Amino acid sequence: MTVRTRFAPSPTGYIHLGNVWVAFLNWLWTRQHQGTIVLRIEDIDRQRCRPIYAEALQEDLTWLGLDWDEGPGASYAYGSAVQSERLDTYQAILDRWKREGRIYPCYCTRARLRQIASAPHPGEEAPGYDGHCRDLSPEERAKETKTPSWRFRMETEAVAFTDLLCGPQRRTLYAGRDDFVLLRADGMIAYQLAASADDGAMGITHVFRGRDLLSSTADQICLLQKQGGSVPVYGHVPLLVDADGVRLSKRQHGITVRDLRAADVSAEKILGKLLFWAGAVPEGTALSAQEALRSIGWEDCRALSKPAIQADFSF
Numbered sequence: 001m002t003v004r005t006r007f008a009p010s011p012t013g014y015i016h017l018g019n020v021w022v023a024f025l026n027w028l029w030t031r032q033h034q035g036t037i038v039l040r041i042e043d044i045d046r047q048r049c050r051p052i053y054a055e056a057l058q059e060d061l062t063w064l065g066l067d068w069d070e071g072p073g074a075s076y077a078y079g080s081a082v083q084s085e086r087l088d089t090y091q092a093i094l095d096r097w098k099r100e101g102r103i104y105p106c107y108c109t110r111a112r113l114r115q116i117a118s119a120p121h122p123g124e125e126a127p128g129y130d131g132h133c134r135d136l137s138p139e140e141r142a143k144e145t146k147t148p149s150w151r152f153r154m155e156t157e158a159v160a161f162t163d164l165l166c167g168p169q170r171r172t173l174y175a176g177r178d179d180f181v182l183l184r185a186d187g188m189i190a191y192q193l194a195a196s197a198d199d200g201a202m203g204i205t206h207v208f209r210g211r212d213l214l215s216s217t218a219d220q221i222c223l224l225q226k227q228g229g230s231v232p233v234y235g236h237v238p239l240l241v242d243a244d245g246v247r248l249s250k251r252q253h254g255i256t257v258r259d260l261r262a263a264d265v266s267a268e269k270i271l272g273k274l275l276f277w278a279g280a281v282p283e284g285t286a287l288s289a290q291e292a293l294r295s296i297g298w299e300d301c302r303a304l305s306k307p308a309i310q311a312d313f314s315f
Contacts, residue, residue, distance in 0.1 A: 003035025004205045007068070008195070010042045011053035014256040015060055017274070017311065018210070018240050018248030024274050025237055026208040027066045027289070029298050038202055039071030041082045044189050049084075060257040064267045065289030070202075078201040083194055090189045090197055093227065094150065094182065102226065103182060105141060105148035106133040131176025150183040152223070159218035164235035165304050166211070171218040180219055196220040200229025211236040211307060212247065237304055240277065240311040248311070255313055265315045277311055279303030 007023045009015060015023075030037050039058070043049035054072065061068070071081050080086055097103045116130055134153065153175075160170040182193040199207065199220070214236045221231050239247045248255060260270060271292060272285035279302035281287075287295070303309055 003033045004203050005030045005035055006038040006040045006204050008040040008042050009057055012048040013053055014258045015057045016248055016256045021240055021274055023066055031293050037068040038081055039068040041072055043084045044194055090194055102153055103150045104153055106151045107144040107146045107148050108132055128177035129179050134176055147185045149181045149185045151179040152182050154178045159221050166236055192219050196223035200224050200227050204232045206233045208235045210239050238306045239308045241308045269315050277309050
């Protein structure tokens with residue numbers, strides 16, 4: 001198998017240590033397996049994503065020594081690696097699935113959906129959709145004036161896979177309850193559709209990402225299979241959390257690569273800190289990406305089996 005992985009950030013701010021944590025682990029594993037890395041820019045949220053952040057993250061990754069093989073600014077067999085330049089691909093899938101009856105319009109208001117979410121059915125782990133619009137008649141749809149979202153018409157099925165870090169996983173997706181949205185009423189493509197379509201088109205064989213996305217993996221596997229794509233191997237890495245157990249986000253100060261560069265923290269110290277959190281090196285280690293590639297194996301990262309890792313941001 002030719003290994004192909006992707007690092008897929010959303011340019012909604014400057015990349016922080018939580019983003020780099022995933023990018024570095026992905027880079028290390030892929031380079032050690034002589035694979036290809038795709039830098040995919042997930043910028044379909046036009047209200048929050050900014051070109052300046054997409055440019056900055058490429059600069060920051062390069063400064064850290066984390067390179068990629070395919071990315072923005074070029075065209076490949078699958079087209080662009082920038083999601084905002086791939087909208088025709090997603091729309092073609094939606095149009096085909098409309099014709100085939102795989103998706104249906106949902107006219108539920110936000111207020112109604114909030115009401116559903118606040119009242120889960122007995123025995124359910126989490127509230128889902130109640131299928132209200134799933135089987136509306138043509139006459140009932142004709143009476144609606146609200147612009148609909150479009151939901152996937154799920155059929156009850158079990159999805160099983162083995163995660164590289166979390167082990168065997170199994171989830172049952174239910175008709176109606178798990179009819180997730182693929183196209184929002186405001187015209188925005190849902191993450192699940194874009195990510196699954198791109199993973200299939202780009203021939204991604206392995207996906208490394210945060211453990212917070214583990215619960216959505218079954219949805220993406222289902223979508224990939226319905227598109228006729230190959231399902232990648234997943235590896236969900238632990239989340240980095242602060243002393244209060246809150247995961248890192250762009251809202252926290254002092255943890256972006258830009259902040260650290262401004263404070264004269266070297267790339268070697270940042271990568272050494274990441275490997276320390278991974279359980280691979282002693283605290284205080286500083287090394288370049290290439291030095292890590294030569295001396296650190298994936299099996300050395302003994303902390304990756306944890307659900308979360310408390311991170312100390314002092315350098």
